[in-house]
Amino acid sequence: xxxxxxxxxxxxxxxxxxxxxxxxxxxxxxxxxxxxxxxxxxxxxxxxxxxxxxxxxxxxxxxxxxxxxxxxxxxxxxxxxxxxxxxxxxxxxxxxxxxxxxxxxxxxxxxxxxxxxxxxxxxxxxxxxxxxxxxxxxxxxxxxxxxxxxxxxxxxxxxxxxxxxxxxxxxxxxxxxxxxxxxxxxxxxxxxxxxxxxxxxxxxxxxxxxxxxxxxxxxxxxxxxxxxxxxxxxxxxxxxxxxxxxxxxxxxxxxxxxxxxxxxxxxxx
Amino acid sequence: xxxxxxxxxxxxxxxxxxxxxxxxxxxxxxxxxxxxxxxxxxxxxxxxxxxxxxxxxxxxxxxxxxxxxxxxxxxxxxxxxxxxxxxxxxxxxxxxxxxxxxxxxxxxxxxxxxxxxxxxxxxxxxxxxxxxxxxxxxxxxxxxxxxxxxxxxxxxxxxxxxxxxxxxxxxxxxxxxxxxxxxxxxxxxxxxxxxxxxxxxxxxxxxxxxxxxxxxxxxxxxxxxxxxxxxxxxxxxxxxxxxxxxxxxxxxxx
Ligand SMILES: Nc1ncnc2c1ncn2[C@@H]1O[C@H](COP(=O)(O)OP(=O)(O)O)[C@@H](O)[C@H]1O
Ligand SMILES: [Mg+2]
Numbered sequence: 001x002x003x004x005x006x007x008x009x010x011x012x013x014x015x016x017x018x019x020x021x022x023x024x025x026x027x028x029x030x031x032x033x034x035x036x037x038x039x040x041x042x043x044x045x046x047x048x049x050x051x052x053x054x055x056x057x058x059x060x061x062x063x064x065x066x067x068x069x070x071x072x073x074x075x076x077x078x079x080x081x082x083x084x085x086x087x088x089x090x091x092x093x094x095x096x097x098x099x100x101x102x103x104x105x106x107x108x109x110x111x112x113x114x115x116x117x118x119x120x121x122x123x124x125x126x127x128x129x130x131x132x133x134x135x136x137x138x139x140x141x142x143x144x145x146x147x148x149x150x151x152x153x154x155x156x157x158x159x160x161x162x163x164x165x166x167x168x169x170x171x172x173x174x175x176x177x178x179x180x181x182x183x184x185x186x187x188x189x190x191x192x193x194x195x196x197x198x199x200x201x202x203x204x205x206x207x208x209x210x211x212x213x214x215x216x217x218x219x220x221x222x223x224x225x226x227x228x229x230x231x232x233x234x235x236x237x238x239x240x241x242x243x244x245x246x247x248x249x250x251x252x253x254x255x256x257x258x259x260x261x262x263x264x265x266x267x268x269x
Numbered sequence: 270x271x272x273x274x275x276x277x278x279x280x281x282x283x284x285x286x287x288x289x290x291x292x293x294x295x296x297x298x299x300x301x302x303x304x305x306x307x308x309x310x311x312x313x314x315x316x317x318x319x320x321x322x323x324x325x326x327x328x329x330x331x332x333x334x335x336x337x338x339x340x341x342x343x344x345x346x347x348x349x350x351x352x353x354x355x356x357x358x359x360x361x362x363x364x365x366x367x368x369x370x371x372x373x374x375x376x377x378x379x380x381x382x383x384x385x386x387x388x389x390x391x392x393x394x395x396x397x398x399x400x401x402x403x404x405x406x407x408x409x410x411x412x413x414x415x416x417x418x419x420x421x422x423x424x425x426x427x428x429x430x431x432x433x434x435x436x437x438x439x440x441x442x443x444x445x446x447x448x449x450x451x452x453x454x455x456x457x458x459x460x461x462x463x464x465x466x467x468x469x470x471x472x473x474x475x476x477x478x479x480x481x482x483x484x485x486x487x488x489x490x491x492x493x494x495x496x497x498x499x500x501x502x503x504x505x506x507x508x509x510x511x512x513x514x515x516x517x518x519x520x521x522x523x
Contacts, residue, residue, distance in 0.1 A: 033367065151380035158367055158377065162357055162429075165327045166381035167350030213413050214370035 004235060012132045013124045013244070017230040019139035020187045021200055021248075025226035026146045027184050028205030029218050030177065033157045035087075039076065040201035042091035043185040044194045046072035046098030049105060050186075051119045051194070056109035061119065062131065066186045072098065073182035077174070122193030122245030124234070135187050142180050142187075149173060154215055191230075192245035199249040204229060207256035210263050225255050277341075278304050280437055280469055281326060286335035288321055294492065295321050299335070301488055301497045303437065303471060308463045310480045310500075311473045313490035319473045320358055322490065323439050327355055340436070351382040354430030356423070358441035358473075363422075365415035371425045372410040375400055378429045400432040401425075403466075404458060420447040420455070431462065437469045438462065444476060452476070456483050 004010055024040075031037055050068030054061030072094050079090040106116055118126065127135070146153065155163040156170055164170045188197035208222030233248030240247075281303040288296040295318045303309060311319050324330045326337055328344055337344040340352065369377075375397045383389055401407040404424040414422060423443050430438055440459075444452045456479055462468045474480060480487065480500070487503040489496040496503060 033364065151377050154369065154373070155377035155381060158369055158374070159357070159363060161324075161329055161362075162355060163377070163381065165329055165350065165353070165355045165357075166378055167348065168381050209368060212368040214411070215368050215373050218368045 004238060009125060009127075010234065010238060012129060013127055014231065014234055016127055016132045016135040016139075017124050017191050017234060017244075017248070018227055019136045019143075020184070020191050021204070021226035021230045022223045023139040023142040023146075023184045024188050024197075024200040025204040025208070025222040026143060026219060027177075027181055028201040029208065029222050030146075030153055030157050031181065031201065032205050032209060037202050037206075038088060038091050038198075039073075039181060040185055040188075041198035042076065042095035042098075043069050043073055043182055044189060044197045045095035045102075047186055047189055047197075048102035048119070048194050049098040051189075052102040052105035052109065052116065055115060056105050062134070062186065062190065065189065066183065068098075069182040069186050070179060073178045074175075077178050118193075119189065120194050121243065122189070122191060122196060124191045124244050125237075127190060131190060135190060138183055139187055142184050145176065145180055149176070150219075153177060192248055196245050196249050199252065200226070203249065203252045203256050207252065207259045210256070210259040225252060229255065279338075280305055280340060282338040283322075283326065284336050284338075286322070286325060286332045286337065288318070288325060288330065288332050288334075296325075296332075297493050299490070299494045301494060303469065305436075305469055306463075306467065307486050308459075308470045308484045309472065309486040309488060310484040311471065311488045311490055312475065312477060312480065313495075317491045319490055320441055323355075323441055323471070323473065327353065327439065349382075351433040352436045354433070354435035354438040354468075356426045356430045356438070356440040356443055359445045363414070367413075367415060369414050370411050371401070371406060371414055371417065371428075372397060374414050374425055375429045375432050379432050382433065396432050396434075397428075400428040403431060403462070404428045420451045423447060423455075424458075427458075431466075431468070434466075435468065437471065439471045441473045442475065443472070444474070444479075452479065459483065 005014075028037075028040075031039060047065045047069050050065030051061040053068065054064035057064070076087075076090045076094050079085045079093070080087050085093075152163070152168050152173055155166070155168060156173060160170065185197055185201070188200045191197075192200055204225040205218075205222045207225045208218050208220075212218035212221055229248050229252035233251045234244055236242060236251070237244040237247040279302045283302070284300050286296055286299045287294075299318075299322060311322070313319050321330065325332050326339075326344075328347075328350075339347040340349070376393065379393055379396055380389075397410075398407060401410055404427050406421065406424045406428060409417060409421060409425075414425060417425065427438075427440070427443070430440075444455055447455060459470055459472070460483055463470050472484065481504075484500050487496065487498065487500050488494060489503070
């Protein structure tokens with residue numbers, strides 16, 4: 001462990017990874033209960049177009065991806081509300097169009113190379129220190145906003161009409177949750193890559209929800225699973241020379257499985 | 270009688286409200302006041318627009334015509350929603366696996382109109398405890414909401430609706446699926462809230478038998494307001510019998 005932490009790049013990866021994974025898990029709890037678990041998957045694919053655009057225009061891909069993800073998240077929201085398109089359909093449309101645009105742009109930029117691959121599969125160990133601070137800062141904002149609006153988000157998720165009747169500005173908070181999701185997906189992309197970021201949103205939260213008997217437990221357990229997955233995922237990846245993204249995700253899945261068995265076990269006995 | 274004047278007895282003033290879902294007319298020119306201390310029952314056949322009317326009053330739906338005043342303010346300008354409690358129609362839309370304890374369900378409403386969560390920790394405990402006691406559910410506060418029976422859930426939803434000590438409580442068919450003995454307790458509890466706590470109650474119900482015992486005012490709705498007045502007059506007027514016999518009910522389903 002000491003050897004592990006003596007590497008600056010590992011410390012940075014660990015710090016950013018943990019913050020981002022906790023932000024993902026927190027939002028994941030709300031998204032799953034809103035039956036909106038696939039939004040992360042959809043936005044991640046759109047983010048691919050953002051990264052490709054960034055590489056094409058030679059602007060910081062992370063920044064372009066952030067803008068594109070926010071626009072897409074708003075687009076999905078409007079398509080659902082105004083055009084009466086089902087949520088999963090709206091996500092399917094945006095994610096495939098995003099991927100298609102990404103392919104075109106990447107070809108134009110002739111950037112089907114290591115760069116793009118690091119975005120697809122994640123490369124947390126190569127994270128630069130400027131990106132670390134940006135990631136931690138943004139993730140901390142996400143966590144803070146969730147905690148600040150914890151009861152209101154919970155109310156809207158549980159009983160939307162009653163929440164609205166109680167005077168909660170549901171439209172505004174819905175928008176906030178959408179924006180936080182978009183930001184978090186882009187951050188998660190840095191940790192585990194476009195193709196796996198949805199796992200970071202869904203799996204720790206789903207695992208936490210297996211055992212939780214109240215909302216606070218769900219939130220705490222999910223964050224804890226995210227924390228453990230990143231911590232031990234990175235340690236394992238480092239010592240066994242595995243890719244970090246895959247290791248983190250598989251580890252969180254193993255925890256999910258463990259919780260699942262434990263829960264069924266409790267039912268049997 | 271003109272109730273639109275800003276007299277403090279009128280808590281809510283419903284004036285000429287009409288509403289349609291697309292081409293389907295649901296409410297037409299509904300006018301009535303809700304007065305301080307009322308225990309008002311809104312009755313009417315299925316699909317007569319009772320739920321719709323309440324949702325319009327609560328600002329969940331926009332009327333196509335007419336206006337509402339709440340506590341002296343036009344509904345659009347009204348902000349103090351914690352003064353209004355709401356128990357929605359049969360909580361079947363609730364996810365039975367939702368990971369919230371009974372206590373948390375009440376806490377949601379407590380925090381709905383408050384800004385910073387941590388500043389009110391003590392007040393929160395006291396208010397939630399009191400609300401749960403009032404509905405006789407304080408021993409169930411750590412139970413997951415989905416693991417409670419229908420009647421118990423309904424009590425929790427009432428605790429949620431009264432945790433901020435509202436002036437008015439709206440309940441939409443709260444006793445559907447609750448056995449008759451429990452119903453009796455349930456109405457005693459509402460009586461108590463009305464008489465002891467001074468909460469004005471507006472209750473949508475089919476249960477005309479129960480209504481006889483407890484309510485002071487009746488509004489009989491069937492797209493239009495067929496009757497509104499005291500419970501005694503209602504029984505005398507014969508509207509009650511017609512209501513039960515199903516006469517002059519406008520059917521929207523063909
Ligand atoms: N979301 C909706 N879309 C279209 N029609 C609706 C909707 N909700 C209710 N209705 C119709 O409006 C009418 C009144 O409904 P409602 O207010 O729920 O009646 P009640 O509560 O008296 O049973 C019914 O005919 C119902 O079919
Ligand atoms: Mg109804």
